[in-house]
C-alpha cells in the first residue's frame with residue numbers, strides 16, 4: 001500500500017467530529033474503481049451513537065455504489081476497534097494499514113486482525 005492513502009487518512013482526521021473524546025480518527029479507502037473514500041469518527045452527546053472513521057468511510061463507498069469485494073485497501077490513523085474489524089471483514093478489504101501506538105506503520109489482512117471471524121451461517 002502506498003503511503004499517500006495514509007496521508008489522506010491523516011488529513012481527513014482533522015475534520016473528525018469528536019467533541020467528547022477529543023480523539024480524532026481518519027480513514028481512507030482505495031476502491032477498484034480508482035476512487036478514494038474518506039471517513040472520520042462522528043460522535044454524539046448520546047455517546048454510544050457515535051460512529052468510527054472506518055465505518056463512515058465504508059458507508060461513503062456504499063453510497064457511491066461499492067459492495068463487498070469492491071474495496072482494496074484502507075489506511076487508518078489508529079488501530080481499528082473490534083467492531084470495525086468485523087466491518088472490514090464484511091466488505092472484504094484486502095489490506096488494512098495503520099500506525100501502532102509506537103508509530104510503526106503496519107499492514108494486515110482482515111483475517112489476521114480477526115481470526116475465526118463470525119459469519120452468518122448458511
Ligand code: THU
Pocket residue numbers: 018021023025040041042043050051052053054078079080081084
Ligand atoms: N474510533 C474510531 O474512529 N475508530 C476505531 O477503530 C477506534 C475508535 C473513535 C470512536 C470515538 O469517536 C473515538 O475514537 C474514541 O473512542
